[in-house]
Amino acid sequence: MSDVETKLNWKERLGPRISAEMGEEIDVFETNMILRKAGKIAPKIFAEARLRRGMYGQRYDNGSRHDGSATQRLDFPCGDLTKGPETVWDAPGMCRIKIPMGVVSNEQLDLLSDLAEEYSDAILHVTTRQDIQLHFVHIDNSPDLMRRLAAVGITTREACGNSVRNITACQYAGACAESAFDVTPYARAATYFLLGHKDIQDFGRKFKISFSGCKTNPCGLAMFHDVGCIAVTKEIDGVAKRGFEFYVGGGLGAVPFQAQLFDEFVPEEELLPLCQAVCRVFSRLGERKNRARARLKFVVKKLGIDEFKAIVLQERATIPEDSRWTTYLAELSVSDDKPLRKGEPLDDSIALPEGFSDWREHNLWQQPQENYVTATIRLPLGDISAEQARSLTTIARKYTGDTIRLTVEQNMVVRFLSESDLPKFYLELAAANLASPGASTIADIVSCPGTDTCKLGVSASRGLAGELENKFAREPLVDPEAQKLHIKTSGCFNSCSQHHVADLGFLGVSRMVEGRRVAHFQLVLGGEWGNNGGAYGLAIGAFPSKRIPQVVDRVLGYWAKEREEGETLQSFVKRVGRAVIKKELNSLRKVPSYEENPDFYTDWGDSREFTVGDLGTGECAGEVVSIVEFGLQDAERRLFDAQVELEGERSGQASMSAYKSMLTAAKALIMVFNIDIEEDADRVLSDFRKHFHDTGRFHDPFAGAKFARYLLNRYDNPPSLEDSAVTAREAIDEAQLFIEAAQACYQRMQGTI
Amino acid sequence: MSTLLRQIGIKFFLTEESDSSLDRFIPVFHEWIREKRISDTLLIDVADYRHVPNGPGIILVANEAHYAIDSTGGASGLLYSRLRDQARPAKEALADAIKRAAFAANALQNEPRLAESLSFRTDTLEMHVSDRLIAPNSPETRASVEPIFRSVLEELGYQGGDIVLAQDSRSRFALRLSGARESPSLASLC
Numbered sequence A: 001m002s003d004v005e006t007k008l009n010w011k012e013r014l015g016p017r018i019s020a021e022m023g024e025e026i027d028v029f030e031t032n033m034i035l036r037k038a039g040k041i042a043p044k045i046f047a048e049a050r051l052r053r054g055m056y057g058q059r060y061d062n063g064s065r066h067d068g069s070a071t072q073r074l075d076f077p078c079g080d081l082t083k084g085p086e087t088v089w090d091a092p093g094m095c096r097i098k099i100p101m102g103v104v105s106n107e108q109l110d111l112l113s114d115l116a117e118e119y120s121d122a123i124l125h126v127t128t129r130q131d132i133q134l135h136f137v138h139i140d141n142s143p144d145l146m147r148r149l150a151a152v153g154i155t156t157r158e159a160c161g162n163s164v165r166n167i168t169a170c171q172y173a174g175a176c177a178e179s180a181f182d183v184t185p186y187a188r189a190a191t192y193f194l195l196g197h198k199d200i201q202d203f204g205r206k207f208k209i210s211f212s213g214c215k216t217n218p219c220g221l222a223m224f225h226d227v228g229c230i231a232v233t234k235e236i237d238g239v240a241k242r243g244f245e246f247y248v249g250g251g252l253g254a255v256p257f258q259a260q261l262f263d264e265f266v267p268e269e270e271l272l273p274l275c276q277a278v279c280r281v282f283s284r285l286g287e288r289k290n291r292a293r294a295r296l297k298f299v300v301k302k303l304g305i306d307e308f309k310a311i312v313l314q315e316r317a318t319i320p321e322d323s324r325w326t327t328y329l330a331e332l333s334v335s336d337d338k339p340l341r342k343g344e345p346l347d348d349s350i351a352l353p354e355g356f357s358d359w360r361e362h363n364l365w366q367q368p369q370e371n372y373v374t375a376t377i378r379l380p381l382g383d384i385s386a387e388q389a390r391s392l393t394t395i396a397r398k399y400t401g402d403t404i405r406l407t408v409e410q411n412m413v414v415r416f417l418s419e420s421d422l423p424k425f426y427l428e429l430a431a432a433n434l435a436s437p438g439a440s441t442i443a444d445i446v447s448c449p450g451t452d453t454c455k456l457g458v459s460a461s462r463g464l465a466g467e468l469e470n471k472f473a474r475e476p477l478v479d480p481e482a483q484k485l486h487i488k489t490s491g492c493f494n495s496c497s498q499h500h501v502a503d504l505g506f507l508g509v510s511r512m513v514e515g516r517r518v519a520h521f522q523l524v525l526g527g528e529w530g531n532n533g534g535a536y537g538l539a540i541g542a543f544p545s546k547r548i549p550q551v552v553d554r555v556l557g558y559w560a561k562e563r564e565e566g567e568t569l570q571s572f573v574k575r576v577g578r579a580v581i582k583k584e585l586n587s588l589r590k591v592p593s594y595e596e597n598p599d600f601y602t603d604w605g606d607s608r609e610f611t612v613g614d615l616g617t618g619e620c621a622g623e624v625v626s627i628v629e630f631g632l633q634d635a636e637r638r639l640f641d642a643q644v645e646l647e648g649e650r651s652g653q654a655s656m657s658a659y660k661s662m663l664t665a666a667k668a669l670i671m672v673f674n675i676d677i678e679e680d681a682d683r684v685l686s687d688f689r690k691h692f693h694d695t696g697r698f699h700d701p702f703a704g705a706k707f708a709r710y711l712l713n714r715y716d717n718p719p720s721l722e723d724s725a726v727t728a729r730e731a732i733d734e735a736q737l738f739i740e741a742a743q744a745c746y747q748r749m750q751g752t753i
Numbered sequence B: 001m002s003t004l005l006r007q008i009g010i011k012f013f014l015t016e017e018s019d020s021s022l023d024r025f026i027p028v029f030h031e032w033i034r035e036k037r038i039s040d041t042l043l044i045d046v047a048d049y050r051h052v053p054n055g056p057g058i059i060l061v062a063n064e065a066h067y068a069i070d071s072t073g074g075a076s077g078l079l080y081s082r083l084r085d086q087a088r089p090a091k092e093a094l095a096d097a098i099k100r101a102a103f104a105a106n107a108l109q110n111e112p113r114l115a116e117s118l119s120f121r122t123d124t125l126e127m128h129v130s131d132r133l134i135a136p137n138s139p140e141t142r143a144s145v146e147p148i149f150r151s152v153l154e155e156l157g158y159q160g161g162d163i164v165l166a167q168d169s170r171s172r173f174a175l176r177l178s179g180a181r182e183s184p185s186l187a188s189l190c
């Protein structure tokens, strides 16, 4: 308050509350900031350091923004100073805060609320990895922010960048009748064992680990992680032993891969050393130059699971014994919840508050502990205000103690709630506007940040999710089967909302219509959320963003009308097939002319005319991801579609998709010259010939023009729906080689090979 | 010792007759960015929190401050929140924040698209400090800041009214003036 007091800073104020190790790490980061300001650290190096501290870039941080008519420069006061390649120092950024297993104490949540008010926009955003994100944070505030977090035992270390990201676990762990055992202490041990470990400092890309208590439910989502661990017990010598079904090489993104079973039973004492061995192998064999191929899934695919396993086990045998592998096993109960109140049954004869029954239907989870339930706090688009978060901790302190967890569906849960307290608990939640019913139903939509704040966002995933949530609130669905579905919206194909495993997934794309860009979403139908994210959906086609609510209605209506007894949407999509569904939705693809309906040329929640001009270089994976790499990844995704179609015996369609994937890759390369063209084969071919074929730029050092000719030949002999499986297979193989060649060409142009 | 403050927020509340539906502020704020409507402030983007009940609503994000159509606590208004400024004498910091908040509120009130259904109360306003290091929510902070706040208000033409402290001790330090007998117009404050 006084000038004397203001000389104090958070570092001095918090003093010994920050551990020496964490304090030193933050001091080092602060020094790096000073050095960067003095021009003594290169932008790229500082960017990686910042990312490893959880300080991400945000949209418009390259210093320009399209205002709806033209791109304007944002003249930040820092002038030329940058915090990474093309990342202006003063531009607001995002801070990702790791919350291991989503377990957050009341004290921590109160502090997070303070930080949201002081350094951000008074909103806490829960992510699909059980992190908290703060947006619009200035880098200059980051050391204080990190110190205050450290004082309550939270770190942002390795929240972003090429590192082991936040380790996720079921929100019901320890409170679930279906789990083999509570995975929390194992996930916790893995988190702190790997945090800052020397073996994970040299990854080519990020690495994600998850823990699940059972095979069937979707809380842990083991099937799309680099390492997914499912709790199992096995009787050995008459004794039930704990261990894990151990999966590797899963991942979403442009090319989703199902994880593969590495071992059906890894005993608990082998868990950490095996994770360490996988990390070491990834560090050694993971791709470095081609970032699009740098995740573990590509290593597993390339080697095959058997060879991969052999290499990992060989590696395991060489790692020196580490006492931390097992010490935690002696104190597994350390992470147990300590309920505040005795579990008592709810007296159903009392008058229940208005709205209680609706809320109770989907927001409560029966715990195996007698008379206790877990309540889900449904957060719209994963957001909670600082005030609401404080109200929640007040309520939790009163009824349950420190039992809040964040979920991968961007909600929060409060565990060990005595059933007898439910009506009062509900009323207090409702007073804080935290008692939205319908948790984990179709109305509870998961969305990535998309164009709101993400540099890679193409379409407004949050705007769309908000619109759909409003729609379901206005017109609640009565079909109980439809209520069970899941919708997830991503702003681009990087799939941060996990749209591949949604019943109805959407990813942002754009299309040119009469010379104007129009926001679209690609529909991915029939993914499986259950069984740990057990199956990926099928891409059905792109629809104008403004028609997506109609698309949802049409899909649900068609399924309701045509489904067989008890048939899930997933089975329905498989049975009916993509072509039929596509046809059913075809009329919704049309975009009216600008004169007819200019609304189609804006996106949800944004009055500016739609553009992709704000797409920047992303920092998802640590380093920059250019729009060209983006396009090349999109080509991979299309090729993946082709493979799925071939497997589904739709050879003509597969042949056409393979051709399209080549066109997409060629179009992406053309963007190296800042030429943004429509996806029109004639135009793509003419520019490709001019800039890449005729100049020899695309030619492979050994195979010459061979791969370029694949595209030229297909253009001259376009695929057709009558193509046989043999032709389709050939087309896919050619497309694969063409895309590889495009990747290599791009790297040559970047000087990286 | 002088009292120093920074990161001050000022909220002018909408009148009960005002239409506080948030959708209509989105195009207005985008236009403000396009036309650089607030001089000496770098306007960056519009953040949409319509889905958060009693939250920051729609935020016009700027480098120096956020301007939000905020309904925290249940009452909607224009909230100006200063960011990352240097601590300076409380009187100066408060007067400056009120002036900037009044400018934005007045500009909204005069927006042709909003004018008919938007007006701000002049008898009530709230201040907060988003910096728990220099202004924790404590009786000492209140004892030090309230008289300065009162004197700034009087100099600006406010007379009478009660000043109350924000309720939750964990909230940032905030004071609300309500029921002022006399109050200046927004236009005269900018």
Ligand code: SF4
Pocket: A448, A449, A450, A451, A454, A455, A456, A457, A458, A461, A490, A491, A492, A493, A494, A495, A496, A497, A618, A620
């Ligand atoms: S899916 Fe795309 S738009 Fe969404 S957060 Fe990920 S990178 Fe950004």
